[in-house]
Amino acid sequence: MFSKKKKEEEFFSEMRKDAVSGEWILVAAGRAKRPHEYARKREKPQSQSTCPFENARINGADPLLRYPHPVSSKKDALDDWFVQVITNKYPAVLPHEDRTCAVAGEDGPYERIDGVGYHEVIVTQPHERSLGQMTVEEASLVIRAYRERFAALKKDSCIKYILIFHNHGREAGASVSHPHSQLIALPIIPPDVQWSVQGSADFYEAHAACIHCRMISWELEDKRRIVYENKDFLVIAPYASRISFELRIYP
Template identity: 35%
Template sequence: MPEMRRNPITGDWTIIATERAKRPHKQPMVNTGSSDGEDYSPDCFFCYGNEHTTPHEVLAYREKPGTPDSSGWTLRVVTNKFSALNLDDEFCIDNDNPLKTCCYAHGKAEVVIESPHHSLNTALFPQQQIELLLKAYKQRYITLAREASIRYVTMFKNNGTPAGASLSHPHSQIIATPVVPPVIQAEIDGAGEYYKKNKRCVYCDMVKNELDDKTRIIYENDEFLSFAPYASRSPFETWVMPKFHSDSYHKLTEGQLKSLAEVWKAVLYKIYKGLDNPPYNYFIHTSPTRESTDNFYHWHMELIPKMTIMAGFELGTGMYINIAIPEQSAEFLREIKY
């Protein structure tokens, strides 16, 4: 039975994912969306005609109405076949022994199949397809957040094998958990402290500061700003933030989704072109589902190209050594023609 175990010192949870062990061991290297491969692969779970090989779809966009789990979709979301989490398992913490706090691995993991095209890089999607992807994240967030036991929904993408992708068909993932992840909790605590002291949102101040300073801006439109954060952890780390205050991604309107798609497409393209399709991870940081963070939290997206390997110092301390100057990384990406 998959379970979650809590570190009694830090309070951090680990998912013991026994189901995942069933996945084939030797995985081939994949170059996600290399765009030089075939548009269709008969053996791929995510290609047209193989819909029956995945769990049932929980969301699909189709240009023409069609039956669920059949071809013709433009984007499809399914439950992750190798999910480490399960909503059927009750979320009850066994706390009898403080050194052995655990619970069933309660939650839900889903895969977003971003396009029917087998090897089209996300950076080369038409802007409309990026918009669909961003809309799917919002829709699934809303549905998953309705589950009473779910405290956080994380949406992320692993691009390329070094970044954790195991299939080359363009896809990203959504994982709903019964606990707020420590990275989010740290952001909420920090933003809450700043708000208490200054009566302002730290992220709104950050946007203002970046717009004044200009040296770390990568791309912007009226509503969204992308920039290299001042204290970037790794080369070419890129954040995208709404210029308007909003604590939760799911509050985006249709118009704002369109506007975000324009900036997100520019960011993905600049990273793809400028860094020659590097492996990367991106994730959306948004408010937890059951906490009131309206005034002081501010959702954003973070993209981190995998240019270096997390090693002893990073793993041992949670501190990072960045070998690139954020202002120079931003200038480089800013100048990539888009």
């Protein structure tokens, strides 16, 4: 077992700013040490007996957060968990040991900032059942875990942006086949997020109207790009998609 200081050095990362585009790029050498189940073609998915996400204490430590199965009668049993949140064993970012904020600096014409933040994994117990295959009660627990960790980490004044995404399989960028989500809390706001927020503000200033409300109203009338809708949500293919198969989900 290594110390926190050694771990911080081993997994040191930094954000580097592209001087031309203004994009921030996360450089995290420690991520190269994570296991890659998909490094070679496998005929069968990883078995439960060898899966690192099967234990009640993943990584040998108590989870940051744990929920039992919604229909379980053993509400306090550690081995009857359905969702648990753990610190990523191979983090892209780490908090400073003394909990100080990221330090910015320059390297010639370039800007950099320490890769200070939090990197967590939200694991669900079923080995081969992803988020879309869960019951409403089960999926609600996953969303509840997202919300609780988001609320906890946003209290840290060093954190400016929190991203949560779901992994299942090689195509989703997962290094382990067991379905899981990841949370990354960063010391900067990505430029594309800033542009989106600023664009919405600019539209409101020019038209005294919400751009997203205007788009929803138009798409419901036009119907050409609606993928799915119910009484609570609308899913559309954006008018100006940035990538193939991009979807937007509006409440």
